[in-house]
Amino acid sequence: MSSAAANTQRLVALPPGPSGKPIVGSLLDAWDNPLKLMLRSFSEHGPVSRFKFLWIPYMLIADADAAHHVLVSNAKAYQKSPNYDGLKIMLGQGLLTSEGEFWRRQRKLAQPAFHREKLAGFVDVMAECAEAMVREWRAGTETFDAHRAMMRLTFRVVGKTLLSVDLDGEARAVGEALDVALEWTNDYVEAIVRVPPWVPTAKNRRFLRAKETLDRLVTKVVVDRRAAMARGERVPNDLLQMLLEARDGDTGEAMSDEQLKNELLTLVLAGHETTANALTFGLYLLSKHRDVRDKLRAEARAVLGDERAPTIADLPKLPYTLQVVEEVLRLYPPAWCFERIAIEDDVVGGFRVPKGTIVGIAPFVMHRNPSYFPDPERFDPERFNRAARTDGPERPKHAYVPFGGGARTCIGNAFALMEMQVILPILVRAFDLDPPSDFTLELDPAVTLRPAQGLPVRATAL
Numbered sequence: 001m002s003s004a005a006a007n008t009q010r011l012v013a014l015p016p017g018p019s020g021k022p023i024v025g026s027l028l029d030a031w032d033n034p035l036k037l038m039l040r041s042f043s044e045h046g047p048v049s050r051f052k053f054l055w056i057p058y059m060l061i062a063d064a065d066a067a068h069h070v071l072v073s074n075a076k077a078y079q080k081s082p083n084y085d086g087l088k089i090m091l092g093q094g095l096l097t098s099e100g101e102f103w104r105r106q107r108k109l110a111q112p113a114f115h116r117e118k119l120a121g122f123v124d125v126m127a128e129c130a131e132a133m134v135r136e137w138r139a140g141t142e143t144f145d146a147h148r149a150m151m152r153l154t155f156r157v158v159g160k161t162l163l164s165v166d167l168d169g170e171a172r173a174v175g176e177a178l179d180v181a182l183e184w185t186n187d188y189v190e191a192i193v194r195v196p197p198w199v200p201t202a203k204n205r206r207f208l209r210a211k212e213t214l215d216r217l218v219t220k221v222v223v224d225r226r227a228a229m230a231r232g233e234r235v236p237n238d239l240l241q242m243l244l245e246a247r248d249g250d251t252g253e254a255m256s257d258e259q260l261k262n263e264l265l266t267l268v269l270a271g272h273e274t275t276a277n278a279l280t281f282g283l284y285l286l287s288k289h290r291d292v293r294d295k296l297r298a299e300a301r302a303v304l305g306d307e308r309a310p311t312i313a314d315l316p317k318l319p320y321t322l323q324v325v326e327e328v329l330r331l332y333p334p335a336w337c338f339e340r341i342a343i344e345d346d347v348v349g350g351f352r353v354p355k356g357t358i359v360g361i362a363p364f365v366m367h368r369n370p371s372y373f374p375d376p377e378r379f380d381p382e383r384f385n386r387a388a389r390t391d392g393p394e395r396p397k398h399a400y401v402p403f404g405g406g407a408r409t410c411i412g413n414a415f416a417l418m419e420m421q422v423i424l425p426i427l428v429r430a431f432d433l434d435p436p437s438d439f440t441l442e443l444d445p446a447v448t449l450r451p452a453q454g455l456p457v458r459a460t461a462l
């Protein structure tokens with residue numbers, strides 16, 4: 001930074017925010033309920049606010065222009081925050097956790113596999129998995145946990161589309177290992193004193209065993225596929241194959257096996273829990289808003305009848321379903337807050353951001369900013385009705401960020417939207433899924449935003 005710029009920095013004020021307690025700052029509030037802390041900070045201090053966790057300054061962004069600045073116009077001044085360290089230990093260097101040249105190369109290699117037209121072939125797989133689940137549900141009328149069911153469903157989808165492996169049967173070991181690894185990662189991120197994984201505590205040992213299971217299984221899939229290719233066998237046209245065949249435009253190099261393993265683990269992890277949580281929140285909101293559920297069901301029946309599964313050609317004919325999906329992701333964004341760390345001094349939204357500040361862009365709060373979403377707690381898919389918007393002037397792009405923004409935008413954005421647009425009509429057409437009348441949704445803001453007690457529902461066949 002030039003000395004003139006440095007002087008300007010000093011003249012600019014820090015953002016306002018809650019004062020917190022001596023020494024710990026707002027740490028205890030964040031432990032108690034980070035969503036409450038952030039919403040309060042926003043409502044009392046505005047869309048750019050600041051608090052401290054111990055000595056670490058934290059800036060909260062719920063303003064679209066400020067988010068644009070951090071994610072796009074001055075993205076070079078930021079890196080992913082140390083809160084990604086837990087994921088780094090679990091996933092190794094992969095798309096989600098790496099930086100700089102390494103990330104750029106990986107993103108370039110992986111990007112073509114995620115283009116909409118490449119994903120088109122996965123619609124049938126997504127529909128098949130959802131229909132298999134619907135067939136199972138027909139058998140019983142007990143109360144069951146729809147969140148667990150959605151986790152199983154999206155895990156199966158990811159297994160089949162990524163690896164052409166059915167992760168439902170014997171490979172449930174992967175699911176269990178993933179649960180252990182995810183729980184460890186959550187605890188690691190939230191811990192004030194982070195115990196490194198090599199310290200032989202019982203929890204660490206369990207984590208390392210789970211990680212070994214995951215590494216071994218994914219490596220085996222890659223090795224088997226390479227062997228099948230070497231034998232000249234017909235291989236499936238899945239994401240693994242696209243990544244295996246991807247070549248660097250400049251050097252012609254492919255990914256190493258280690259790299260492939262890290263990316264596949266990243267995609268399995270990033271791709272299934274987020275989508276499962278969103279589907280669960282969707283089912284919850286639809287049970288509370290029967291008019292919306294009726295309308296979604298009517299659209300599904302008009303386009304697909306009672307039996308036919310959606311194909312890629314049907315998706316543009318299901319615009320209301322997409323609106324519902326978008327509104328669900330607004331109210332309950334699974335990636336409820338993503339963070340950066342300032343690696344140089346900056347000015348954001350007219351406020352000073354000293355180097356070392358953690359910057360949290362919180363879709364959960366941004367999506368409740370009434371300047372962008374009037375009456376923000378109201379569930380209203382009409383907000384996303386492109387033909388007839390009813391809630392005021394055009395929103396700035398970064399006012400709606402369930403998938404992040406800028407160069408680090410979610411690579412699975414189209415995949416996730418497609419998956420939800422396929423699965424919801426299949427479920428809603430076949431059943432009313434309703435929680436008990438005394439059920440209230442509690443949110444658990446872990447690495448992803450989850451329903452704290454799952455979603456107990458009873459399925460009534462239609």
Ligand code: HEM
Pocket residue numbers: 080095096097107266267270271272274275278333334335338339401402403404405407408409410411412413415416
């Ligand atoms: C509703 C579902 C999903 C949500 C809400 C979501 C959200 C996000 C967000 C907010 C980011 C950016 C994080 C940041 O900037 O720090 C991200 C990155 C990422 N997501 Fe997703 N995601 C979803 C589904 C998926 C799926 C289905 C996949 C893959 C199949 C996926 C793979 C990734 C990867 C690899 C990244 C890192 C991209 C990079 O930095 O280059 N996500 N996701």
